[in-house]
Amino acid sequence: MRWKVAILTASDRGSRGEREDTSAQVIRELIEEEMNGEIIEYRVVPDEKDEIMAALIEMTDYFRADLILTTGGTGLAARDVTPEATLSVIDRHAPGFAEAMRMYSLQKTPRAMLSRAVSGIRGKTLILNLPGSPKGVSENLSAVIDQLPHALAILTGREGDHGDEA
Numbered sequence: 138m139r140w141k142v143a144i145l146t147a148s149d150r151g152s153r154g155e156r157e158d159t160s161a162q163v164i165r166e167l168i169e170e171e172m173n174g175e176i177i178e179y180r181v182v183p184d185e186k187d188e189i190m191a192a193l194i195e196m197t198d199y200f201r202a203d204l205i206l207t208t209g210g211t212g213l214a215a216r217d218v219t220p221e222a223t224l225s226v227i228d229r230h231a232p233g234f235a236e237a238m239r240m241y242s243l244q245k246t247p248r249a250m251l252s253r254a255v256s257g258i259r260g261k262t263l264i265l266n267l268p269g270s271p272k273g274v275s276e277n278l279s280a281v282i283d284q285l286p287h288a289l290a291i292l293t294g295r296e297g298d299h300g301d302e303a
C-alpha cells in the first residue's frame with residue numbers, strides 16, 4: 138500500500154495555462170522520492186474559494202486521497218484564499234504541520250511570515266497548504282515530510298509501504 142497523494146495548484150496564471158507548474162513538479166518529486174507516495178490526482182484551479190473547495194472535497198470524498206498538498210494562494214494578496222477554502226472543508230484542525238513549516242521557513246527567509254498556510258483533516262484526508270513558489274514548496278514540504286508516513290498511518294488506521302518509521 139502506497140500513500141495516495143493529490144496535488145492542487147491554486148493559481149490564476151497557472152489555470153490560464155500561462156505558466157509551467159514547476160511547483161507541482163517539485164511536490165511530485167518529493168512525494169515519490171522521499172515518501173514513496175503515489176500521485177493519484179492533480180488539478181489546477183484559479184484563486185477562487187468555491188473552486189478550491191470543490192476540488193478539495195472531490196479529492197477527499199471521491200478520490201479518497203490520504204494526503205492533499207495545495208500550492209499557491211496562501212499570501213496576503215486580495216485573491217489569496219486557499220487557507221479560507223481549506224478551513225471551510227476540514228472537520229478538524231491539525232495546526233502543527235503549518236506551525237512546523239513556518240518555523241522552519243523563517244530560518245530560510247523572513248518572508249515566510251507572509252504565508253497564511255493552514256493544515257487540517259477532512260474525513261481521513263490530511264490537507265496541507267504550501268506556498269506558490271517552487272522554492273517555498275520545497276522548503277515547506279521538506280520541513281514535515283519525514284513525519285508524514287507516521288501521521289497518515291495514525292489518521293487512516295493503515296500502514297504505508299514504509300510503515301511507522303518516524
Ligand SMILES: Nc1ncnc2c1ncn2[C@@H]1O[C@H](COP(=O)(O)OP(=O)(O)OP(=O)(O)O)[C@@H](O)[C@H]1O
Nearest residue numbers: 146148149150151157158159160209210269270271
Ligand atoms: N505553480 C507555480 N509554479 C511555478 N512558479 C509559481 C507557481 N505559483 C507561483 N509561482 C511563482 O511564485 C512567485 C509568487 O507567486 P504568487 O503566489 O504571488 O503568484 P502569482 O504569479 O503572482 O499569481 P497566480 O499564480 O495566482 O497567477 C512568483 O514568482 C510566481 O511566478
Ligand SMILES: Nc1nc2c(c(=O)[nH]1)N[C@H]1C(S)=C(S)[C@@H](COP(=O)(O)O)O[C@H]1N2
Nearest residue numbers: 209210211212242248249252268269273276
Ligand atoms: N520556506 C519558504 N517559505 C515561504 C517562502 C519561501 O521562499 N520559502 N516564500 C514566502 C512568500 S514570499 C509568500 S508571499 C508566502 C505566500 O506565498 P503564496 O502567496 O504564493 O502562497 O509564502 C512564504 N513562505
